[in-house]
Amino acid sequence: MESIKFTNAHTHQASSRDAVSVVNLFPDEYPYRLIESGLYSIGLHPWHADGETDEELLAKVEQVARNEQVVAIGEVGLDRAKKGIANFQHQIEVFERQIEIAQNAKKPLVIHCVKAYSELISIRKKFPSNEVWVIHGFAANQTIANNLIGLNCVLSFGISVFNRNAKAHSTLPKIDINKILLETDETDFLPYDLYRYVAELLNININELKEIIHSNFEKFFKL
Numbered sequence: 001m002e003s004i005k006f007t008n009a010h011t012h013q014a015s016s017r018d019a020v021s022v023v024n025l026f027p028d029e030y031p032y033r034l035i036e037s038g039l040y041s042i043g044l045h046p047w048h049a050d051g052e053t054d055e056e057l058l059a060k061v062e063q064v065a066r067n068e069q070v071v072a073i074g075e076v077g078l079d080r081a082k083k084g085i086a087n088f089q090h091q092i093e094v095f096e097r098q099i100e101i102a103q104n105a106k107k108p109l110v111i112h113c114v115k116a117y118s119e120l121i122s123i124r125k126k127f128p129s130n131e132v133w134v135i136h137g138f139a140a141n142q143t144i145a146n147n148l149i150g151l152n153c154v155l156s157f158g159i160s161v162f163n164r165n166a167k168a169h170s171t172l173p174k175i176d177i178n179k180i181l182l183e184t185d186e187t188d189f190l191p192y193d194l195y196r197y198v199a200e201l202l203n204i205n206i207n208e209l210k211e212i213i214h215s216n217f218e219k220f221f222k223l
């Protein structure tokens with residue numbers, strides 16, 4: 001029997017052979033980076049919402065949202081830490097436009113959230129839906145984790161779990177394993193390294209972890 005593949009909820013690299021990945025595309029990368037049978041998220045990132053090209057890029061997101069290979073709208077969201085990007089109010093507007101696109105297309109969202117968890121929670125309350133929101137690179141505490149999970153969000157953990165002083169490291173073992181995903185994002189880490197580390201952190205067998213995350217992945221991305 002072929003063993004279950006690793007699943008990678010969020011990466012910017014081309015999909016690797018040993019993992020099933022959701023590869024993130026910025027709107028202007030579509031369809032150039034698309035390969036047959038790949039899975040993608042597409043969205044206008046808060047870093048790129050400059051107020052000038054937004055309409056064109058949002059139209060592109062809307063236009064491809066129903067494509068079968070586009071399994072999520074993202075990454076989209078809020079960032080309070082990055083300098084030189086759109087002001088927070090503008091970020092919220094661009095985010096909310098894409099929430100509507102995702103809801104109309106019945107797709108989940110992949111969310112980038114930096115130092116804006118309380119606003120994210122309020123926005124989720126304003127847009128309740130059956131579509132899951134995948135909080136990528138989750139980096140907050142257990143209370144925020146559980147608040148988000150209670151609002152039909154799931155949490156995707158990446159390299160910050162390797163850092164013993166990071167909140168992600170202490171939060172991950174305390175939350176429901178059926179609400180988590182794993183991701184490599186912009187790093188060159190192999191999914192294997194991340195899974196091996198997380199299996200140890202959760203004190204479970206790596207194959208068991210793979211199976212659980214695989215089934216979460218299929219459920220959340222509606223595969």
Ligand SMILES: [Zn+2]
Pocket residue numbers: 010011012024075185186
């Ligand atoms: Zn990313």
